[in-house]
Amino acid sequence: MFQRFFGFVYLSAVSQLVNLTGTQAECPVQLNPQRAVVRYGGSVAVNCSSSVPHKGMGWEASEGAVPMTGDSLITWRVSNLIEWDIEPFCYINHEKQCQVELPVTIYKTPDSVSISIVNHRGPMIEGKQYELQCDVHDVAPVQNLTVKWYKGQTLLNQTTFIDASKTPVNETTTLLIRPDRADDGAQYRCEAELELGAEGPQPPPKETSGRLNVELNYKPKHLNSTETIIKNDEVTLNCTVKANPAPMYTWHSEHLKEEISFSVLQASTVLLSPGNYTCTATNSLGSDSKVFIIKSTGSRPTFWTVLIFFQLLVALIIVLYDLCDFSLPISTIFIKMKTNLLWFLGLYIIGIVSGDSCSLEISPSRIVVKFGDPVSVSCVASRPVRVLGWESVIAASHTQNDLSVQWRVDSLTDWIEEPICYGVFFTAPRQCEEKLNLVLYKKPDSVSISLVNHSSPVEEGREYHLQCEVQNVAPVQYLVLRWYRGKTEVYNHSFSELSPATPVQVSSTLLIVPNRADNGAQYRCEAELQLGAEGPQPPPTVQSDVLSIAVQYPPDFRSPEEEILDISEDSEMVLDCTAEGNPPPVYIWTSSNLQEQADNQAVLRAASLGPGVYTCTASNILGKKSKQFVIKHKSKGESNKTH
Template sequence: MLQLFFGFVFLSSVSQLQSLTGAQAECPLQLNPQRVVVRYGSSVAVNCKTSVLHKGIGWEAIEGAVPMTKNQNLITWRVINLTEWDIKPFCYINYKIGDKNQCIEELPVALYKTPDSVSIRTVIHRGPMIEGQQYELQCDVHDVAPVQYLTVKWYKGQTLLNQTIFSDTIETPVNKAITLLIRPDRADDGAQYWCEAELDLGAEGPQPPPKNSSKPLNVEVYYKPRHFSSTETIIKDDKVMLDCTVKANPAPDYTWSSDHLKEKISSSVLKSSALSPGKYTCTTTNSLGRDSKVFILKSTGAQDECPLQLDSQRVVVRYGGSVEVNCSTSVAQKGMGWEASEGGVPMTRNQNLITWRVSELTDWDIYPFCYINLIDGNQCVVKLPVTVYKTPDSVSISTVNHRGPMIEGQQYELQCDVHDVAPVQYLTVKWYKGQTLLHQTTFTDTIETPVNKTVTLLIHPDRADDGAQYWCEAELDLGAEGPQPSPKYSSEPLNVEVYYNPRHSRSTETIIKDDKVMLDCTVKANPAPDYTWSSDHLKEKISSSVLKSSELSPGKYTCTATNSLGSDSKVFILKSTGIRPTFWTVLTVFQLSVALISVI
């Protein structure tokens, strides 16, 4: 009976030992915490403990090493002032009995430094910017580490314009210069651009992530005068003004012309009660261009202005389209007619209404006017402003000097080609990403005949832009007299593919071993990444992104995801579900069984 009992004890010990070979084969060390993020020059402390018998336990590190210590199950790696960038501490244990003489547990350390300064400036430019021209801004981030956790963001006011991340793996402090191309318009006059450097060091890092911002760069934009309407009718009154005031930078000069003015006037406003009824043309001028506006001043009583009325004060006609405008009078006259390069009407007597009519208008530079010969022998005329327009034959988008996928963080130029459009001064080209308006460009050209226009946009795509659609739109806003809504022509979308390296959301994950739980290393990257696993418990190469935890021994498993742009690793710490006797406990039981059997 005694022999049978000890035989049972022996077999039970062997059975437990066999089960522990799979369940507790990992290095019997626990680090707390498992990863540390430390500000350069700050203190750090990490505990390493074990629950097994050993010959000694210690820490190896360039700073803060702890000599091998016996009779202790917990030791601390501690540095008061950590300044070693490439530090790779590990805790080790020397077994008392067993197959392994020593095992180690490495501690991932991210030593970081926030920037000394973040500043913004213009590149190769000083002073005001010109509307529609391209300028380069530069953000300088000084002495920051590690740069792989850095994101530089560009803002205009509170609007995020762009952001850049970095694939550099250097751990020591570096300087980074990031550029942004802009095409300011008049709405940007007085805008504030600024940049921000953010260090996102993961869940173990400071929360929220530290951010350093530049001082704002105040932008002054020069733009020419542009009136909202080209003609305005004013009824003469003591309180009513002919107000030609318009926004422009630099501030514009004003000049007035009229048959009723005998002296030069430089004011932007005229008091209507001090003027004779008639036509007054105000021209607003600055160093970038000019724009004119016509005021038709009418009296409240007797009318001593030219006694002609047009039923349209301005007409907008599609090239090749038809147009007709009536000219009428209510006074006795010797004759009235229309002068025009197309559709002229000879002087006609005994009629108070005549019509300028063209069935197919093809003269771009047409200036029709109606005239009347009065009984007193004088003649007066009323001019008709005519805008002939043509919508684009085509609008297309393309990349400049590039084909194929784009690389995250690099700069690319897109081009929008608008073919055969007129008049270009009414054209606006808008850039979109999806349904988001990115930028728009207007033109100061005064040419009236059709032209081709090429507009470019610089982009810095990131991984969020993979699969994005960029497109451009040409809009002709011809004013209140033009077609409503304004005609718009869009390019086909340009589908953008962006290549970017793998990047795990966190570097370490603890998994409890279970039949349904997986070690999932899957990460988004383009091109699709390859996966490799490394562990003391793996005997063969595995290329899958997922491992089933129930088929693995507890321990540490490192997965590395790699594509042509870089790699990123994630550590899985697999732990068993229950409390099992340690290897040393089983070994003690086994030795006891052998001793008892030998006594028998």
């Protein structure tokens, strides 16, 4: 297995086959180049040469035919190639006449490539699903076409086509999106690229649509539902929030005597007394409120001030006591004074360091919750606190009496939730916060696998795309999509580069080139959410159904070489022409010695088969192959010699 660009995978080696009436190994001519790729209306020239004596060779074609000649190098040449179905071949009269067909690919780049939103005009709304459509007009050949979808410079998806039409066609492909507010102003485009192989133009010709700019409407959403502020001379309440259309603001508080429609309140323009101030931002899609809690500063001694003062007082008393103990030598008194001072200095430093840390601990620090399940998290302060609480869109809470506070939700269904534990302390730092690492997840509604633009069976040696679609999964950055052939994992696709927290639809594509050994192979894909050590173990997974691949391939003999059989007179002859093919091949026998037609028999059994050449041809809808049997009879003398 070899990985190919953007996560596509080759599952088998591909042999470059030329569709020949007889292969070049059997027919002594060489084509240069062996395959022609020509732009519609362009010129083409291909040489046919031979290094063996012959009775004449030439080119047969509906355009540019070359009459039979005795030359050993002839050129098929067309200056304006416009015949889509042209099938030129070079023939030679050597021991017998044979011919080699030239594969010709005539291509035409699209007249236009356009992008649009299906059944919608105007701004999109956050969280709703929309379908983008890419229309490619007048392109050929469609089986070499790849349509790629881009958001900015990021490749989102690509589609290939299996239609065998050689003439220009119109094609349409679609992409489902569910935009969030980060997509406001995003630019989508689609690109039609003709991948014509090594003989085609490099880089491959491509046409790009115009850019589709996404204008997104979304309701206001504050990052935090509450904010606590310690009052000073420069208090500012900033309620500004991003929304489209732009929101209107209203303020409510028992301390406000007039209506205010600004997004920001400043103490320099409005008297802001301690208390609660509720700001509501509203647009046509909804509203969201935030509560500002202003607390006054007090002049009473803090806990650590009292503790440090008490430490110094005790130290002073002990020092004075030691000085008054005249029974002790002076050196002993100084040693005791030094020890006591160092001990209290250590307590003082501990008090200072303790006052400088935030001292908030969330338990557990990271939590993984299934959509709709309950959740409970505690926040503990390790030093005295004025106010301890949780800022949250739902279940916000606070306490002024305890050193711990719980954030508890009976059924968590808010995808944007980012709870923050905050503390307002007596000493510096007076206010700090710790954010809870919360992962809200949802298993996919469904996982499906299909062949892109094709239904089984497939043909050996051609490229096909399998697509795995995952519906409504979150968060997608933890998703790993695994591809299996039977029980063997052949590829996995992660989506760590994506960031939306809400459920999305994603897909992955696998490129396969099946051979006859793949007939009956079973493919499936599996979506796995790898949520870390705090998540469920084993990780939650959802599997697709199994997709069985039926592969059709032309007949091939187990032993294709000519068989020469020496048979004694009157002995029974068995000619085994069995070939493997799908659909099962039909057999035709030809020989001047056959008295009656042997239709659709893989094996001839007869005692009356005379000396000569017997040709068996096995054929199905994909091709045919012949094998020769040469029968030679031994004379009685030769037969006796063998005994």
